[in-house]
Amino acid sequence: MEESETIVILGAGIIGLDVALVLSERGYGRYVTVKAEYLPGDSAGTYTSPWAGCNFSAISGSNPNELKWDRLGYAHLTKLASERPDEAFVQRTPSTEMWDEEVPYSKIEAMSEYLEDFHVLPESQLPKGVKHAVSFTTVTINAPKHMEYLYRRLRDQYGVRFVRQRVSSLQDAFANPATRVAFNCTGNASRSLPGVEDHKCYPTRGQVVLCRAPRVTSNIMRHGRDYETxxxxxxxxxxxxxxxxxxxxxxxxxxxxxxxxxSILDRTRELSSEVCQEEVEILAAFAGLRPSRDGGARIERENISVAGETRIVVHNYGAGGTGFQAGYGMAWEAVRSVEDVLRQLKNLHPRPRM
Structure with a gap:
C-alpha cells in the first residue's frame, strides 16, 4: 500500500496547500496525497484561490483564533518575502488601510503588536468620510504564481503526491485502506459534499480588474458601509x-x-493617487467566490465510520477572503489537532537506516 496515501488532503486551494506545507515541514510530506478536481495552474470559476488579490489586511475577524491565525500567517509570509521573494511571488509592500465606519479597534490594536512599520494616521491626513486609518508594511502575493510555487515545492522538495480527482463524497478520502487521516479543505464544496453538507457555508462573490500599471507600488484599502475598494x-x-x-x-x-x-476603476482612481496618475491598461476582469461560513472558519477534528472502522477527518474550510493571510495559521492548528495520529505514522513507516 502506498505510504503516500496515509494522509489525504481533499482540495488544492491555498488552504489545502498550506496544510500540505505544514505537514511537510514537520517531516510528513512523503505520507501526503492531495486529491482535487483542480490543481495549481488551472483556471475555473469554482477554483477560488487563483482569483485572489491578494494581500495581508485587517479584513479578517477579531476572535482569538482569527487573531492567532493572522499572526502566524504574517510571520510565515514575511519570512518568504525575506528569504525567497522572487521564487514565492511574495513581497513586502507599503500599505494604507482606511475605515469609513465600524472601525475594528481591538483587531487593529492586536495587529499593531507585530505589523512592521505600523502607524495610526492623524486626523489631519484622513480623506473626507474616513473615520480611522493606519499605515504599515503588508505583504502582497501573486496568488496564481504563489500556488504554483507551493505545488512545485511540495512535489519536488517534500515528495507530496497530487492526484487530479473529482471528489464525490467525504468517503472518497479513504478509498485506500491505508489512509489514517484526511483533511477536508474543499471550501465552497463543503456545503454540498456528502458526508459534510455544512449549510453554514456560502459564497461571497468578488469582481476584480487586472491592470498593467507599473508605477503603482503601494497597497491601499478602504472599507465602506456597502463597498470594499x-x-x-x-x-x-x-x-x-x-x-x-x-x-x-x-x-x-x-x-x-x-x-x-x-465602478472599480472610478473608486480606485479616487482612492489612490498612484492609480489616478497612471495610464492604466485593463488586461482582464475576474470574478471569484470566497468560501465563507456563518460563524467563521471551521477547524474541527471528527471521527467517521468507513467500512465499519473509525477514521479521522479534520475539517478546515470557511476562511472567506482571508485564506492567503490566515491559511498557514489555520493549517498549523488543523495539523496540531491530529499530532497523536501523526506520531504513530512514523512508527508504522520508519525511514530505512543508511
Whole structure:
C-alpha cells in the first residue's frame, strides 16, 4: 500500500496547500496525497484561490483564533518575502488601510503588536468620510504564481503526491485502506459534499480588474458601509495590479460585468493617487467566490465510520477572503489537532537506516 496515501488532503486551494506545507515541514510530506478536481495552474470559476488579490489586511475577524491565525500567517509570509521573494511571488509592500465606519479597534490594536512599520494616521491626513486609518508594511502575493510555487515545492522538495480527482463524497478520502487521516479543505464544496453538507457555508462573490500599471507600488484599502475598494500590486508580474472590488454575500455568479469594472476603476482612481496618475491598461476582469461560513472558519477534528472502522477527518474550510493571510495559521492548528495520529505514522513507516 502506498505510504503516500496515509494522509489525504481533499482540495488544492491555498488552504489545502498550506496544510500540505505544514505537514511537510514537520517531516510528513512523503505520507501526503492531495486529491482535487483542480490543481495549481488551472483556471475555473469554482477554483477560488487563483482569483485572489491578494494581500495581508485587517479584513479578517477579531476572535482569538482569527487573531492567532493572522499572526502566524504574517510571520510565515514575511519570512518568504525575506528569504525567497522572487521564487514565492511574495513581497513586502507599503500599505494604507482606511475605515469609513465600524472601525475594528481591538483587531487593529492586536495587529499593531507585530505589523512592521505600523502607524495610526492623524486626523489631519484622513480623506473626507474616513473615520480611522493606519499605515504599515503588508505583504502582497501573486496568488496564481504563489500556488504554483507551493505545488512545485511540495512535489519536488517534500515528495507530496497530487492526484487530479473529482471528489464525490467525504468517503472518497479513504478509498485506500491505508489512509489514517484526511483533511477536508474543499471550501465552497463543503456545503454540498456528502458526508459534510455544512449549510453554514456560502459564497461571497468578488469582481476584480487586472491592470498593467507599473508605477503603482503601494497597497491601499478602504472599507465602506456597502463597498470594499482596494489597490494591490502583484509581485513578479511585470507591473500588473489588482483593482477591486466587491464583497457580495451569498452570490454565486462567476460572470463579470462592465458596470462593475467601471465602478472599480472610478473608486480606485479616487482612492489612490498612484492609480489616478497612471495610464492604466485593463488586461482582464475576474470574478471569484470566497468560501465563507456563518460563524467563521471551521477547524474541527471528527471521527467517521468507513467500512465499519473509525477514521479521522479534520475539517478546515470557511476562511472567506482571508485564506492567503490566515491559511498557514489555520493549517498549523488543523495539523496540531491530529499530532497523536501523526506520531504513530512514523512508527508504522520508519525511514530505512543508511
Amino acid at each position: 482596494y489597490v494591490i500590486p502583484r509581485p513578479g508580474s511585470n507591473g500588473n495590479v489588482i483593482l477591486g472590488g466587491y464583497m457580495q454575500r451569498r452570490n454565486s455568479d462567476c460572470a463579470t460585468y462592465s458596470y462593475e469594472t467601471k
